[in-house]
Structures are given as C-alpha cells and as structure tokens.
Amino acid sequence: FPPSQYQLGLARQVIESGEPALICEVDEERLARVRQMPAWPLYEQLGIGPCMIVPLATAGRTFGAISFVSSSDRQYTDNDLATAVELARRAAYAIDNARLYRQAQDANRAKDEFLATLSHELRTPITATLGWASMLRLGHVSPENMSVAIETIERSTRAQAKLIDEILDVSRIVTGKLQLTIGPVHLPTVIRAAIDAIRPSLESKNLHLDLQFGTINGVPTGDSARLQQVIWNLLSNSVKFTPAGGSIVISVEQRAADAVRISVRDNGSGIPRSFLPFIFERYRQADTSSSRSHGGLGLGLAIVKSIVELHGGSAAAFSEGEGKGATFTITLPILAATTTTAGMPPIDMARSLSLTGVSVLVVEDDPNTRGMLTNLLRSYGAQVNAADSAPAAVEELRKSRPSVIVSDIAMPGEDGCAFLMRIRSGAVERCADVPAIALTAYAAPEDRDRILKSGFHFHLAKPVDPLVVVETVRQAVEKT
Structure with a gap:
C-alpha cells in the first residue's frame, strides 16, 4: 500500500522505525483502528488473529512492510518472526533489484536515444558543409549564391563545434x-552578451525579448564565461x-541579502507534467522520436544545472503543462571574490584590427589549419612564415626572429611544449x-596549466573565433 494508507495502522510505525512487530492478541482498541484502514475488508474476510508486521528495507532505507495475519488460534512465535524478517529481507532485495534493473534499462535506453540523436545532429550540418564545399571546389556556385554557401558552411561548423x-x-x-575561474561578475554585461549571441535566432523567429533588471546590492562573483x-x-x-511571434522575458532580482535570481520565462510549448521532474537530467528529452521538430542533444539544461550548482546556486523549472510556456530560474549566491582573472577585452567586430608590421611564425602540422591561419593573419597585414613541425620551426627561427609564435601542441615527433621549452632555453639565438x-585542442584546465608552464604566454582552445586569434596576436605583440 502507499504510505498514506498506513496512517492509522501499526504498519506505519514499522515503516518509520524499521523494526518488526509481533501482535499475539488483537484487542478491541486495536481492532477499532484496523476497521478504519482501507485494507479492512480483506482483514475482515480473513478473520483477525495474531499478526506479524515486518519492514521491507535495503541499504538502510525502509520502503514498505509485509503483514502476516493468522486466521486460526495458532500463535506466532519469535521463530516465526525471525522467518518473516528473513522473507521480507529477501523480498526487499528482489524488489530493489527489479527497481535497479528498470533504472538501468531506462538509462541504457536514454543513452541509445542520445547516440541516435547525436548521429543525426552531427550528420545534418556535415551534409550541408560537404555539399556546399564540393560545389565551391567544382565552381558550381554562382556569384549571387557565394555568400549563402559561405554562411551555411560557417553556421554548420559552429553548430558542430x-x-x-x-x-x-x-x-x-x-x-x-x-x-571555474572566479571573479566579480557584472550581470548586465554577461546577460547582454548572451542576448547578443542569440539575437539572430530571436530575429529569425520574430520573438520579442524583454529584459527586466531589478536593483542588485553588491557584486555577485563567479565565472563570467560559464554564467x-x-x-x-x-x-x-x-x-x-x-x-x-512569441515572447521571452528575462528578469533579474535580488531574493535575499546573499542571493540573486535570474529567470527566463517564455510563452512557448511548455513542458509535459510527466517530464518536468527529469528536465535537468542528462540525455533526457521530452520528444526523442524521429519526427521531433526540435534539434539538440538534451545536454544543455543538464550543463546549466551543473554549472549553477558549482557556483553554490540552484536551478529550477516550472510549467503548467503543454502549450502553457515555461519558466527557468537560477539562483546564485553573492559571495566575496577569491580570485580575479581578467578576461579578454571585447573585440571590435568592425575590422579595425591591424597587424601591419607584425611578423608571425605559425607552427601547425595540419595543413588545413596552417593554411587558414596563414591567410587569416596576412589578411590583417601580418608577415607570416609557416612550419609543419617543430624542427622546421627551429629552422625558420634561425632565419629570422618573428614578433610572435603561434603553435599547435600535438604534433608528430616533438610536441609544441617541448619545442617552446627548447626555444626558451636559448636553442636559437x-x-x-x-x-x-x-x-590547441587540449582545452582541459590541467592542459592549460601545463602549456603555460612550458613557456607560452597565451592558451587558445580549438575551435576558436578567428578574430580572437588576431586580437591575441595583437596582445602578444604588446608584451614586447
């Protein structure tokens, strides 16, 4: 029975205490309480006599009880109670194993659905990229469609990234x-940067976005990029x-002296009530069918919850059901900053950057990336020499001293860290x-630390925005 059905019975005491009960005689007072239980018709049919009630428990958790009722004059003994306890123990393990098996099946099914979704989500942009790239190579793209081809390739590549x-x-x-890299967080800047990034999607669907900022006393701290x-x-x-044509509202308000709440509310398709408890779980999507109308891997909200909890906050979702919109809220603590890390300054997107007079040595074993970097930096006025390995880079350095070195890390033979350590030791005058x-594609925090300790001044993780590369080269030149 559900716990509510035990509210007047001895079984509730057994469930709450986790201890078995042996009743040798049912008196009138106890019988009156039993008559109020939903199971009374069954007890009345059997005839009430001596009874044993034993808990169903595994791993220190009691989740139910088994009642043994005698309809004869036979009295239960302590040996009978011990046997009942053992039966209940085995039954509890069987029930728990069935539950765990069902959970494992659900998890495997979710992973299978995730892999199928991943395959679809990766193949779709690849198809567009390869198709347009092939037509460009064969010269089958008209001048008026050239920008469409380039935009599609860029958009598909960003989707894959x-x-x-x-x-x-x-x-x-x-x-x-x-x-996390913890420091003071200027919430208006963080939120407006996120809005700017999503603005093309807002405009393509003609969505109205309303930003409501309350008064925040104090400066929240956290990782601005992750937030x-x-x-x-x-x-x-x-x-x-x-x-x-729908609407989205972002509201920011201080909930307490030490907490700020950010809400994102929409009037969209809403969340089915049955799915709401699983909304922040990895690999879970409300619609996993092949006819679903929305893309994605079902990871975004799980990442949101994890990042917010790493900040010491919480995430929640609310919806009245399908077709009634949804509200997502995150609550962040306002704490004292422990570390301040300056981020990269905003990049002027109006092509105002210039590398005129700057010489760059590009060290990259992948010919496609090497060619892209060479052409990118030259387009901003830099003089560029390129090498496909560490030994070739050493030879280029012996010919001339560059203003900046841009190097990959994972390369055949001598890797980028070993190469730079050799240069820092004075191997080339x-x-x-x-x-x-x-x-580099080595983007983990421990990789970044190892790379910077080897002598690099900057660490950029692939894939990277080309303008970030140009801006970083400019910053590197300022160090000299």
Whole structure:
C-alpha cells in the first residue's frame, strides 16, 4: 500500500522505525483502528488473529512492510518472526533489484536515444558543409549564391563545434574536472552578451525579448564565461520551443541579502507534467522520436544545472503543462571574490584590427589549419612564415626572429611544449623571449596549466573565433 494508507495502522510505525512487530492478541482498541484502514475488508474476510508486521528495507532505507495475519488460534512465535524478517529481507532485495534493473534499462535506453540523436545532429550540418564545399571546389556556385554557401558552411561548423563543446562539458562534469575561474561578475554585461549571441535566432523567429533588471546590492562573483553559457543555454532553449511571434522575458532580482535570481520565462510549448521532474537530467528529452521538430542533444539544461550548482546556486523549472510556456530560474549566491582573472577585452567586430608590421611564425602540422591561419593573419597585414613541425620551426627561427609564435601542441615527433621549452632555453639565438600563443585542442584546465608552464604566454582552445586569434596576436605583440 502507499504510505498514506498506513496512517492509522501499526504498519506505519514499522515503516518509520524499521523494526518488526509481533501482535499475539488483537484487542478491541486495536481492532477499532484496523476497521478504519482501507485494507479492512480483506482483514475482515480473513478473520483477525495474531499478526506479524515486518519492514521491507535495503541499504538502510525502509520502503514498505509485509503483514502476516493468522486466521486460526495458532500463535506466532519469535521463530516465526525471525522467518518473516528473513522473507521480507529477501523480498526487499528482489524488489530493489527489479527497481535497479528498470533504472538501468531506462538509462541504457536514454543513452541509445542520445547516440541516435547525436548521429543525426552531427550528420545534418556535415551534409550541408560537404555539399556546399564540393560545389565551391567544382565552381558550381554562382556569384549571387557565394555568400549563402559561405554562411551555411560557417553556421554548420559552429553548430558542430557547439555539439562537441556540450559533450566535452558533460564529460568534465561527470569526471569532476569542470573548473571555474572566479571573479566579480557584472550581470548586465554577461546577460547582454548572451542576448547578443542569440539575437539572430530571436530575429529569425520574430520573438520579442524583454529584459527586466531589478536593483542588485553588491557584486555577485563567479565565472563570467560559464554564467554567460548558462544564460545562453536557457535563452536558446526558450527560443527553440517558442513559436514565431512569441515572447521571452528575462528578469533579474535580488531574493535575499546573499542571493540573486535570474529567470527566463517564455510563452512557448511548455513542458509535459510527466517530464518536468527529469528536465535537468542528462540525455533526457521530452520528444526523442524521429519526427521531433526540435534539434539538440538534451545536454544543455543538464550543463546549466551543473554549472549553477558549482557556483553554490540552484536551478529550477516550472510549467503548467503543454502549450502553457515555461519558466527557468537560477539562483546564485553573492559571495566575496577569491580570485580575479581578467578576461579578454571585447573585440571590435568592425575590422579595425591591424597587424601591419607584425611578423608571425605559425607552427601547425595540419595543413588545413596552417593554411587558414596563414591567410587569416596576412589578411590583417601580418608577415607570416609557416612550419609543419617543430624542427622546421627551429629552422625558420634561425632565419629570422618573428614578433610572435603561434603553435599547435600535438604534433608528430616533438610536441609544441617541448619545442617552446627548447626555444626558451636559448636553442636559437635572439629568440628565447619571443611571445608565444598555443592554439590547441587540449582545452582541459590541467592542459592549460601545463602549456603555460612550458613557456607560452597565451592558451587558445580549438575551435576558436578567428578574430580572437588576431586580437591575441595583437596582445602578444604588446608584451614586447
């Protein structure tokens, strides 16, 4: 029976205490209480006599009870009670194993659905990228469609990069390796940056966005980049499930002296009540069918919850049901900052950057990335030499001293860290102090620390916005 049905019976005491009960005689007072129980018709049919009630418990958790009732004059003994306790113990383990098996099946099914979704989400942008790239190579793209081709390739590539970032973030969360760079957070800047990033999607669906800022006393602390990711994920979720012409409201208010609450509310498709308890679980989506109308891996909200909890906050979701919109809230503590890390200044998107007079040595074994970096930096006025390995880079350094080195880390033979340590030790005359930028797929915090300790001044994780590369080269030149 559900616990509520035990509210007048001895079984409730057994469940709450976890101790068995042996009743040798049912007196009138106890019989009066039994008559008020939902199971009374069954007891009346059997005839009430001596009884035993034993708890169902596993791993220190009592989740039910078994009642043994005798309809004869036979009295239960302590040996009978011991037998009943053993039966209940075995039954409890059987029930618990069945529950765990069902949970394992659900988890495996969720992972299978996730892998199927991942395959679809990766193949879709790849198809567009390869198709347009093939037509460009064959010269089958007309001048008027050239910008469409380039925009599609860029958009598809960014979509793939986002999927990979989400998978890597989940991996870091699961292994406990997701770290935060804590410092003062200017919430208006963080939220507006997230809005700017999502604005093209807002405009494409003609969605109205209302930003409501309350008064915040004090400065919240946290990882600005990760909090921007949280806001972006919540906005992206609302944009995805809000129909064209709908509205989204972001509100920021102080809930207590030491907490600030950020809410994202939409009038979209809402959340089924049955799915609401699972909304922040990894790999879970309300619709996993092949006919679903929305993309994504079902990881974004799980990442939101994990990042917010790493900040010491909490995340919650509310919805009245399908078709009634949804509200997501995060609550963040206002704490004293322990570390302040200056981030990269905003990049002027109006092509005002210039690398005229700057010489750069690009060290990259992948020919596609090497060619992209070479052309990118030259387009901003830099003089660029390129090498496909550490030994080739040493030869280039012996010919001339560059203003900056941009190097990959994972390369055949000698890797980027070993290469730079050799340069820092004076292996090439006049080059020991050349500013160096690591551009690498090694993006974990421990990788960043190792790379910076080897002598690099900057660490950029692939994939990276080209303008970030240009701006970082400019900053590196200022170090000299």
